[in-house]
Amino acid sequence: MINQETTVEILSPSQRLSAVASLGDPVRKQLFELLREREDAVSRDECAVILNLPKSTIRAHLDRLVEQKLLAVEFRKVGERTGPGSGRPAKLYKVVIDEVEASVPARHYDLAAELLAAAIQHSIDSGIGAQDALSEVAFDAGVKLGAEAGSIEAVLENTGYFPLPDGEGGTIMANCPFHRLSKDHTGVVCKLNGSLLTGVLEGCDDSSNSIEPDTNLSHCCARIVPKQPS
Structure with missing residues (x-):
């Protein structure tokens, strides 16, 4: 489970810009x-x-x-x-937040760093592999974000994923909040991203959608797909 001290507090892109302007x-x-x-x-x-x-x-x-x-x-x-x-x-x-950065398009390298550090600590404490530790930590963080926001749409907006309809009933993410990291560490970042978004669905009790890989390298590695009726 995610360390209770791991923070997943996120300012939306507009809040970040507003905070920077305020300072x-x-x-x-x-x-x-x-x-x-x-x-x-x-x-x-x-x-x-x-x-x-x-x-x-x-x-x-x-x-x-x-x-x-x-x-x-x-x-x-x-x-x-x-x-x-x-x-x-x-x-x-x-x-509450001792550092404020803003970027266009939105990036959240602070969140990635927090989750990666928490995953390393979880791996050391539990003895499980780093990949499994990252999946667990990112999933738990997503659950917390989803529960606080109440919907996957709210989390995507706050985190700067810039969701767009894919024309087939699903949703693609036109922006990756971890873009620069994903270029050199694609497997790690995509594992983090997929687990985080899957946790968000769990946290906001969204049973109608699932997270699937998106191989289009022009945007985020994950997409939201409606579950087919059983």
Whole structure:
């Protein structure tokens, strides 16, 4: 099974572009870099003091970074005082994604790296072969993505596969999120990709489709094919 610490959090291509654009603002960039360096969540007031800016300005930029899914919010009491009379919990901010990249067309080399590293660790821990470990890890990651997204279509859109009808009732992927890796490591990447997408179908409880190889090298190695009635 996939290591519970393996992350499969994915920003859609549009979210990545929006996040990169958001960090083009110098104040938001300063805030993001400040929070990225902190191990614990930080309050708005502390950010305002460190950056020597008004609290209202800091609040507006923090809220924007939360909207872009770069920061998460948590509420808890700070300081040594606890219990009644110790005040309300403070609103604190923490970095969720500490690196943001955007590309056109969409690529997700971060996801590939995470799954490949998790597969190596799984192979070491379990003693199974690397290929089987990769299949298991990618499948489990796909299950999680499918369960969170609710449909194969949502995962394909968020991950940048650019699905298109094949004219025969199925779907081809006009873009490979792992394109550069697949050119030199075709077998490994296609195994990862097929297992990931098969897991997505499992996770979103899609029993009407299956994943099959697509030998057309002009796009992704996998295609979605409707299952034939038994």
